[in-house]
Amino acid sequence: MDAQLKKGTLEVCVLASLIEGPSYGYKIVKDLKDVVDISESTLYPILRRLEKGEYLTTHSEEANGRLRKIYEITDEGYEKIMDYVIDFKELLKIYKYIERGVRHD
Amino acid sequence: MTKEVFLKELREDLENYEVNDIDEIIAYFDEMIEDKKDNGMDEEVIIDSLDSPKEIALVLKGKEVKEEEIREGEYEMCDGRVRYTKEATDLLSISIDIADDEIKVTRGDDDNLYVIFEEKENDHYKIKEKDRGSKLKIEKNTPPIFNIFNSKERALLELILPSGYSGELKIETVSGNIEGSDLKLRKLRAETVSGDVVIENCDIEDLKVQAVSGDIEVKDVRAVSLKVDNVSGDSEIDVKADFIKTESVSGDLIIDIKGEEKDYAIYYDKLMKDYKLRTELKDQKHLKMESVSGAIDYHFTA
Numbered sequence: 001m002d003a004q005l006k007k008g009t010l011e012v013c014v015l016a017s018l019i020e021g022p023s024y025g026y027k028i029v030k031d032l033k034d035v036v037d038i039s040e041s042t043l044y045p046i047l048r049r050l051e052k053g054e055y056l057t058t059h060s061e062e063a064n065g066r067l068r069k070i071y072e073i074t075d076e077g078y079e080k081i082m083d084y085v086i087d088f089k090e091l092l093k094i095y096k097y098i099e100r101g102v103r104h105d
Numbered sequence: 106m107t108k109e110v111f112l113k114e115l116r117e118d119l120e121n122y123e124v125n126d127i128d129e130i131i132a133y134f135d136e137m138i139e140d141k142k143d144n145g146m147d148e149e150v151i152i153d154s155l156d157s158p159k160e161i162a163l164v165l166k167g168k169e170v171k172e173e174e175i176r177e178g179e180y181e182m183c184d185g186r187v188r189y190t191k192e193a194t195d196l197l198s199i200s201i202d203i204a205d206d207e208i209k210v211t212r213g214d215d216d217n218l219y220v221i222f223e224e225k226e227n228d229h230y231k232i233k234e235k236d237r238g239s240k241l242k243i244e245k246n247t248p249p250i251f252n253i254f255n256s257k258e259r260a261l262l263e264l265i266l267p268s269g270y271s272g273e274l275k276i277e278t279v280s281g282n283i284e285g286s287d288l289k290l291r292k293l294r295a296e297t298v299s300g301d302v303v304i305e306n307c308d309i310e311d312l313k314v315q316a317v318s319g320d321i322e323v324k325d326v327r328a329v330s331l332k333v334d335n336v337s338g339d340s341e342i343d344v345k346a347d348f349i350k351t352e353s354v355s356g357d358l359i360i361d362i363k364g365e366e367k368d369y370a371i372y373y374d375k376l377m378k379d380y381k382l383r384t385e386l387k388d389q390k391h392l393k394m395e396s397v398s399g400a401i402d403y404h405f406t407a
Contacts, residue, residue, distance in 0.1 A: 025133060026140035040137050041156045041164050044130065064143060068136060 010038060012084040014046050015055055018073040019081070025069065047071060055080050106152045108138050118162035130165065198273040199266065201243045205280040205300075212287040218266040241266075282319070301338075316340075320356075333358075339399075350393040358396055360403040373401065 017031045032038050050056045055077035060067050112131055119127045141151045207223040233242045273292040276283050282300040288307040295302050296315040306325045313332040314321050321340040328346040339356045345363035372393040394401050
């Protein structure tokens with residue numbers, strides 16, 4: 001996938017993994033494995049950026065006898081997802097135009 | 106590799122690359138590895154599946170070294186003036202890249218460096234820091250993503266930089282004129298395509314001026330090294346400098362050097378006519394002039 005396109009998409013994707021509820025590093029990577037190509041190393045800076053942008057908040061919880069960092073989406077985070085969905089509908093129109101000439105065999 | 110070794114190496118690499126928030130990063134990977142172990146994976150296999158510590162450090166360092174918008178608190182705004190409040194010693198280079206606005210750089214009475222823009226269009230400037238605040242970059246931003254100046258009509262805006270700046274200043278325009286006066290700088294680069302450049306009454310160790318069709322005037326300037334490049338514009342130079350190199354294609358070169366002719370090795374190259382008047386000795390002051398079809402006229406004034 002084109003790098004530029006991917007960059008914005010990955011961030012929203014990570015946010016989307018928090019829709020059902022707060023999550024943590026390992027679970028986010030697992031949930032997204034089938035959806036998008038994201039490694040543990042790639043996830044970290046995305047989470048940092050989202051936290052800086054206040055699209056998610058973090059806190060620590062005890063789990064299995066150790067400290068676990070929990071990520072939770074904020075209202076701004078939901079808005080960011082909505083913006084993406086709206087933008088994408090626009091993109092879909094353009095995509096349909098571009099794709100019209102491609103043969104499907 | 107065990108988790109202990111992996112995390113130890115990761116910490117070392119992060120420190121070497123001077124990445125921020127190392128403890129958080131280590132905690133993140135520690136947690137990730139432990140969770141995978143709890144889910145039945147073998148520690149060695151987990152470590153193998155991760156990027157190497159060095160790769161991780163490089164990626165995280167790379168993500169950090171991006172341009173950051175200047176935060177409020179690092180600049181103050183008042184009446185269309187932006188005062189950049191960082192210490193001069195923290196700045197290594199300033200680069201200004203604008204298309205057709207006029208730009209003047211001068212030293213104020215308070216000894217601060219004043220960069221004055223006259224906006225031609227209702228566009229916005231973006232001031233960015235790079236390399237953890239050691240480089241300042243000012244560019245026109247079309248379309249505006251983040252605007253600091255919001256002007257509805259043509260405005261005269263000033264950017265005030267700290268005095269004592271000893272880094273490099275680079276100004277690039279397309280059609281805008283560049284004017285520098287009363288400056289004391291270590292290194293100045295002024296480049297334009299069709300704008301004119303006037304550098305006046307300055308002490309600049311390393312000065313380079315470039316134009317394509319604009320005219321260049323360097324007057325009352327003291328420099329160690331001066332380079333002037335012009336294509337079709339005319340260049341008028343009046344300097345005291347040790348190493349002078351001037352080039353032109355069709356524009357004229359008029360050069361007045363404050364100094365003794367005997368101290369200089371002089372190269373005068375007008376296409377097809379190569380005058381080497383003296384052999385250049387290492388470290389000797391020199392004056393090199395090249396033109397294709399423009400006239401060359403030089404004088405020494407003791």
